[in-house]
Amino acid sequence: MNESTRMxxxxxxxxxxxxxxxxxxxxxxxxxxxxxxxxxxxxxxxxVLPGAxxxxxxxxxxxxFVEDDESSLKNIDDSDDEPLLLYKxxxxxxxxxxxxxxxxxxxxxxxxxxxxxxxxxxxxxxxxIILEHAETPGIGNKIxxxxxxxxxxxxxxxxxxxxxxxxxxxxxxTVSSRxxxxxxxxxxxxxxxxxxxxx
Amino acid sequence: xxRLSKDLLRGxxxxxxxxxxxxxxxxxxxxTTSAFYGLGMALATAFVLICSSALISMLKKVIPEKVRIPAxxxxxxxxxxxxxxxxxxxLPDLYTALGVFIPLIVVNCxxxxxxxxxxxxxxxxxxxxDAFAMGLGFTWALTLLGSIxxxxxxxxxxxxxxxxxxxxPWAIMSSPPGAFLxxxxxxxxxxxxxxxxxKSISASRPKPTD
Numbered sequence: 292m293n294e295s296t297r298m299x300x301x302x303x304x305x306x307x308x309x310x311x312x313x314x315x316x317x318x319x320x321x322x323x324x325x326x327x328x329x330x331x332x333x334x335x336x337x338x339v340l341p342g343a344x345x346x347x348x349x350x351x352x353x354x355x356f357v358e359d360d361e362s363s364l365k366n367i368d369d370s371d372d373e374p375l376l377l378y379k380x381x382x383x384x385x386x387x388x389x390x391x392x393x394x395x396x397x398x399x400x401x402x403x404x405x406x407x408x409x410x411x412x413x414x415x416x417x418x419x420i421i422l423e424h425a426e427t428p429g430i431g432n433k434i435x436x437x438x439x440x441x442x443x444x445x446x447x448x449x450x451x452x453x454x455x456x457x458x459x460x461x462x463x464x465t466v467s468s469r470x471x472x473x474x475x476x477x478x479x480x481x482x483x484x485x486x487x488x489x490x
Numbered sequence: 491x492x493r494l495s496k497d498l499l500r501g502x503x504x505x506x507x508x509x510x511x512x513x514x515x516x517x518x519x520x521x522t523t524s525a526f527y528g529l530g531m532a533l534a535t536a537f538v539l540i541c542s543s544a545l546i547s548m549l550k551k552v553i554p555e556k557v558r559i560p561a562x563x564x565x566x567x568x569x570x571x572x573x574x575x576x577x578x579x580x581l582p583d584l585y586t587a588l589g590v591f592i593p594l595i596v597v598n599c600x601x602x603x604x605x606x607x608x609x610x611x612x613x614x615x616x617x618x619x620d621a622f623a624m625g626l627g628f629t630w631a632l633t634l635l636g637s638i639x640x641x642x643x644x645x646x647x648x649x650x651x652x653x654x655x656x657x658x659p660w661a662i663m664s665s666p667p668g669a670f671l672x673x674x675x676x677x678x679x680x681x682x683x684x685x686x687x688x689k690s691i692s693a694s695r696p697k698p699t700d
Contacts, residue, residue: 294554297554301552301554320578324575429643
């Protein structure tokens with residue numbers, strides 16, 4: 292066997308064995324990983340929707356937002372193929388306690404991902420948590436603090452949510468604080484509208 | 491036995507990847523914000539190091555020299571992906587915290603370095619032991635770095651409150667500059683100790699007679 296045949300053969304074999312063992316491990320862990328993610332998501336939902344014990348997912352497709360005027364058409368382009376997922380929280384009697392959705396916005400160190408809980412009757416925000424962020428430890432990561440997050444509770448779409456006036460920002464972390472505010476505000480109206488249409 | 495203890499000492503101190511060779515510094519600086527993350531990162535790296543050293547040593551006669559680097563990279567990348575699946579399944583919090591540094595284990599020069607310098611030439615068992623020693627050296631280094639940064643940055647070690655409540659955390663220790671500062675001081679300390687040891691050894695050794 293000449294040298295290049297040998298090289299091709301050995302590399303091919305190694306790659307094949309590698310592929311086979313990866314698919315084996317993937318198959319073994321896939322279910323557990325999915326369960327973990329689902330459990331994490333549920334835990335977050337229960338945190339922003341006090342009283343919820345069960346969750347149903349409503350997939351609000353882009354078609355819900357189709358309207359005639361140009362601005363809303365642009366809105367559809369922005370959110371491309373990403374359907375807005377609404378998580379409806381149910382209490383022990385199966386009654387709705389509100390719904391939650393995930394939104395993200397750029398902060399100081401990267402994307403800030405928030406989950407917002409909304410009361411479906413009063414349309415007020417009833418909970419905000421930070422799912423993911425890459426803000427500066429010791430400064431920007433204080434956006435996780437309850438004292439900051441709870442300032443959003445009670446706000447509605449029509450309420451002004453201005454940094455410094457309505458929401459007390461975190462000292463030294465204006466960009467991070469603003470990122471959270473934008474993330475919370477961003478899809479609030481869209482989510483409420485989508486929720487109404489879905490019900 | 492003498493050989494094994496020498497190998498062990500080499501990984502733990504004489505050729506400690508972090509403090510003596512200064513390689514694999516990217517995760518060293520990046521994830522050591524707490525003792526637990528440092529330990530987790532180091533153990534994940536040690537797992538990949540031991541497994542890939544073993545396999546590379548087993549295959550040293552099979553892999554043609556010209557394609558050895560791609561072959562090593564495939565082997566290392568496979569173990570890295572396996573450990574990332576396992577972490578995601580069984581330690582999801584650690585997986586989230588370590589983030590991008592898990593896939594980056596593939597390009598950690600400690601692993602490729604040991605494959606080139608040791609596993610590709612030595613018998614399997616010795617390669618495994620060498621990888622174990624190096625992994626252990628990396629582990630104590632990262633855990634120490636993480637502990638110091640966590641202690642000064644939050645007052646805790648492994649999440650347990652150590653310093654009194656009145657202590658004001660030094661935010662800088664939890665952020666990237668803290669990693670450089672801590673590593674710098676530790677390197678100075680390690681060099682100091684090594685110099686002392688080297689001096690005392692040369693002093694105690696009898697002068698060669700003519």
